[in-house]
Amino acid sequence: MTLSGMMTREELAQRINAFEKDNRKREWPLLALVIGGVILVACLTIRFTSVSPVIGTAGLLMMLAAVLVPGILLGAVNRKRIRKLGLHCPECDCILAGPVGRMAVTTCHCSQCGKRIVE
Numbered sequence: 001m002t003l004s005g006m007m008t009r010e011e012l013a014q015r016i017n018a019f020e021k022d023n024r025k026r027e028w029p030l031l032a033l034v035i036g037g038v039i040l041v042a043c044l045t046i047r048f049t050s051v052s053p054v055i056g057t058a059g060l061l062m063m064l065a066a067v068l069v070p071g072i073l074l075g076a077v078n079r080k081r082i083r084k085l086g087l088h089c090p091e092c093d094c095i096l097a098g099p100v101g102r103m104a105v106t107t108c109h110c111s112q113c114g115k116r117i118v119e
Contacts, residue, residue, distance in 0.1 A: 006119045007086070009105050015085045016101040022081070030070055037066040091115040 007015075045059025078097075082088055087096045089104075092113035096104050103111045108118040 006117065009108070009118050012087075012096070012101065012118050013105050015087055016097060016105070019081060019085055019087060019097050023078070026077075027074070030074065034066055034070050038063050041066065089113060089115060089117055091117075 041059050041062045045056055045063075049056040049059070082095055082097060087101060088094065089096060089110040089112065092110060092115070094100065094110055094112040096110070096117070100111050104117055108116055110117050
């Protein structure tokens with residue numbers, strides 16, 4: 001941080017890199033778990049649907065939950081990490097991760113409100 005309280009380009013780039021590196025470590029195992037769970041539920045649903053149609057409905061609901069719940073939880077965790085790393089515009093609260101953050105590193109301005117956020 002500089003005397004004005006703004007991050008330097010290097011600090012913002014380091015924070016974005018740390019955020020993305022942590023995401024890669026966290027998301028691949030979660031993706032494998034979700035896909036494995038969906039495949040397992042699909043196989044069990046196909047196997048036991050002939051016994052009762054309710055099992056087919058329950059299987060579809062479980063697959064939907066297996067896809068939605070981890071995504072919602074991951075979104076909440078990412079929002080906390082973005083706040084902790086300071087990857088948001090102080091003016092408009094725009095998230096400065098991913099391509100938007102890279103644009104901020106390049107231009108020194110928030111792509112949403114145009115405020116200077118990097119020295």
